[in-house]
Amino acid sequence: MMILSRLLGCQEQLGFLHQSKEELTDSHPVVCNRNILVELEEGVGVAVMKMKSPPVNSLSLDFLTEFSISLEKLENDRGCRGVILTSAVPKIFSAGLDIKEMCGKSAEHYAEFWRAVQEMWLKLYKSNMVTIAAINGNCPAGGCLMAVSCDYRIMAENPKYSIGLNETQLGIVAPFWFKDTIANTIGHRATERSLQLGLLYSASDALKIGIVDELVPEEKVLNAAAATMSQWLAIPDYARQISKSMMRKPTLDRLLTHRESDIQNFVSFVTKDSIQKSLQTYMESLKQRKG
């Protein structure tokens, strides 16, 4: 557990360092980027990725790019066999896609942004590493997608936190691969109802319906994730990876096959006047809520 206590300690000191790699000690290399803090404990072979992009870990183009690069580095690191994904921002895991990337920008920008969203998911869903989401805050929309793309989900049993694909509540639509990922987790019927209503589940409802696998008190989320990780790492990597791939490949292939048309769909959707208008309204309401 040393890695966890150290991370909790170092995070404020590190602040928003921009270097791509920094070694605090010989045994605990820490990578601190703008949006995500990555610490790999080499002896154990487990990295913790802490999203730290206040106020709500929005998935901006910048964030997504950094996420994909960080994950790819770990993927190629033979010393890393598992990743715990969590948040360094209190009360929020991730609020999902950054609406600022979808408003008042060019079609080219929207396309680039959407490709980055796809890339994040492709990398996470097909990761050969064991991936565990330590959900220590609210987890709507794209945040929920990240969580259900992991191998296992542990959520803080805080009644204020919820998780779900709530896109329709904002008048937008989760793309087919969000749908596939959640359907692989909770089944067809629960997905149909969940997506149509844009349901956000309380932690206890999320456990009942199977969006998360386990609830623990908030302060124990990281410890529980580490404990679960060691169970998963007890399985020979090769056999586990083939089994995982067998389950996920058809879903991954569906996006790979339709990747360009999916981008086009997004661009033509988001450039609609009506959608721009409602996203603008929504952004204004968010600003006023803060103010």
Next chain:
Amino acid sequence: MMILSRLLGCQEQLGFLHQSKEELTDSHPVVCNRNILVELEEGVGVAVMKMKSPPVNSLSLDFLTEFSISLEKLENDRGCRGVILTSAVPKIFSAGLDIKEMCGKSAEHYAEFWRAVQEMWLKLYKSNMVTIAAINGNCPAGGCLMAVSCDYRIMAENPKYSIGLNETQLGIVAPFWFKDTIANTIGHRATERSLQLGLLYSASDALKIGIVDELVPEEKVLNAAAATMSQWLAIPDYARQISKSMMRKPTLDRLLTHRESDIQNFVSFVTKDSIQKSLQTYMESLKQRKG
């Protein structure tokens, strides 16, 4: 709830009116056909379709044709966003396909009948409106298909009512799109067992296995449906409709692709001497039960 109390009141007075459209008041147009009473409350945008073809709301060719026409009219009515499907006949939602349409008729008739069964399902399963089944009576076979084709199911918690695809108990077989629809609702395993045994579930078992979403006292079924409807209508139509279509299109496409062969299968099955004989025997037993 005004629409509900008014419907309960007007239904006997209207009787079996044959006109295709009749306005009782400016705000509450009511369509009363032979088999189905349709009332649309325009302010709310919700229609109630009450099946009223005693004794058991059998899905005859006549009934099915009227059902598809009524639903299409509502579909094309911009004032209608949701439909509650229920029964005006006590103790029965619908007994399913009318066996009289499958006995002693010509191959042409069987083909026409089956196409009408398909059409009813295609229209209901792909409806852009919110569809809620208010199951206030027994709901076997084709009645169950109608219910599971809706977006949400509320059933009266009356221990005498049951629901399920019980075809095999009569020696017949639910077609593949019945199977797909129920599997989308309760999953592969429960479907396999359910279809092979022709299981009819009590209301409480139906809730456990997920064939229905909610149980309420019998007198509250319509009120509960109206309450649920308003939750669903709180979601922007466009986003909800795309989400629904994303979930259901593959299942719909499967029948559209195999529609003609499915008709041929039905005709060649039902024209078998052995099947005709057992359907005749079954019809006789039904007559004697009544007498």
Next chain:
Amino acid sequence: MMILSRLLGCQEQLGFLHQSKEELTDSHPVVCNRNILVELEEGVGVAVMKMKSPPVNSLSLDFLTEFSISLEKLENDRGCRGVILTSAVPKIFSAGLDIKEMCGKSAEHYAEFWRAVQEMWLKLYKSNMVTIAAINGNCPAGGCLMAVSCDYRIMAENPKYSIGLNETQLGIVAPFWFKDTIANTIGHRATERSLQLGLLYSASDALKIGIVDELVPEEKVLNAAAATMSQWLAIPDYARQISKSMMRKPTLDRLLTHRESDIQNFVSFVTKDSIQKSLQTYMESLKQRKG
């Protein structure tokens, strides 16, 4: 229940008889082969297949061949409508594939062995008969595959018995059709976790997750299977068989389409030096455990 008590009585006397068919009495023909005892009670139309290949009913080439032949004989016997699959060896249903068939043999042998594994599954999963697994002992790996390929599973509620596809724990991988079969039983998510971790479920966990359908005290497993069998046999065969085929054909077709490449995959996997080495080590550990 006469068939069951008689079988329990005759099994020791019969021992390892090699004749292909022996009639104990006019009404109870018993087939005693090397590995499997088959008794068909003709009046009822139910056969009991008792695996009796100590110490652990390993699925050797010999065992699998006999299994497929025995099942095919029953399939072609119009007097047999249902099969109860159980074990005559205390404390074990079946330990799964015989590792001896995968060690130190020729590529030709591995191919022949794997084809026999496929054949066993194809015959069992597509059987027109009602198939019920009476799981009266441990049921890992290939034993679990046999069980989940039946129509219904009753397990002894003995806390020492477990069931599951634990292949990854041995560093090997369940092939795609094992995966399909278990996913058809417990759904995508439970399968993903189950396969990656090689989970073995206690009887009570197996019931919760749906790998088995029912738990009964150990001494009542066969009686419960016979009682369930009579419920299933109350359904007309023809309708039940079409319903079963409708559910299982796509899964069966997937292996039939990829049968040769699946064999090649297995052979090239099992002939790897690293795999041979770990299988040898595992075999040694098994021997030492006994000694």
